[in-house]
Amino acid sequence: MLLIVTYSQAARQTLRNVCSSHEGTVVRRFGRAALFEATELGALLALRLREKHGGDVQVERTEPFNEFADAPDAVREAAAAYENRDATSTPYAKFVAGTDHPSPERLREREL
């Protein structure tokens, strides 16, 4: 899908207008951002916004995230284990100390 983020009041207003008049192409709306369908119409709307508002419009292409394909088991397991921890006040770094779960530093270094 196409992620559109706006960075000015005028661009945000145009995005709102586009969203109201092209509901079929808009997958989701957030305050100043929206997801468009990855169709040529979606691209046309995104490019029109950028043409009109230049650097105040950011367009990114997004991909669905499949945790079973895109994230290593260790990350998935660490997330599940941390969210099921006993003491809710334990920060992640402390939680993984002395376990096999990856440390925040290690996670930060590794690209998906």
Next chain:
Amino acid sequence: MRVELDDGVRDGRAVDLRDSDFSPATVDRAVGDADWIDCADPGPVHERVSPVVAGSTVAVRAALAAAARSRGLASPVDDELAEARAELANLNPPSVDCETARRRVAEAGEREAALAERVSELRGRVEALETAAAEGDADAVDDERTAAIRELSEVRTERIAAEQALRSARETARAARDARDRRLRLEDRVANRRRTAREHLAAALASEFADAVDAVPGEGRVTDPPAGFEGDPVTAALAVVRVAAVDAPVVLACDRFERPSAAAERLGAPVVRV
């Protein structure tokens, strides 16, 4: 005020120009430009209500807030508003432009794909010619393939360089967008504080405005204080002038007063009747 016309000068707090052919807008402009009307500078109240023309609309809350300002009233958010405005004025987000970098990556990618295809096509031809025992031809095609491989490697290097340039352009863009983010938040804050200030200021004059609506001629009433008004907008405009501290002449193009002097007196403001 002092109004200079071709046939002489008229002055005083109430000037009648009904015998001339001036439009309300022309006279209002002359008040603003201090051109042939010599008078005090008009302020935000004028912007909201002058000229008072039958059939025009008035944003009552904003006009009332301007009236409050003209009387020297302030709102509790004025400092915050000024701060946000000042920061906004000093904020100049750098431009965000990755277009050139994106185009370069796309073009290099396309050329690379085309060359890779050509290399594999030439490899196929070399193999076919070798099988057909046409060694001479095969050598010639092989030379062509070697040249294509060399070119491919160059284009691949260019593609990688282009991708690096794009990555770095995106990093720069991210910082520029942080500044734009900040600007948007400030714009929203200014709009928000302006609204708050306006509400506060309008509320400060609510009861005076309601009295003024009764005191000026014409139908209308305050339905939802401070600024909920029902009736002829001319009445609202006149009432705003009455509660405001107005030094510059208000241009009146409405039949509410018998004489301009009566208008000036009732409104507590200099007037030009057109």
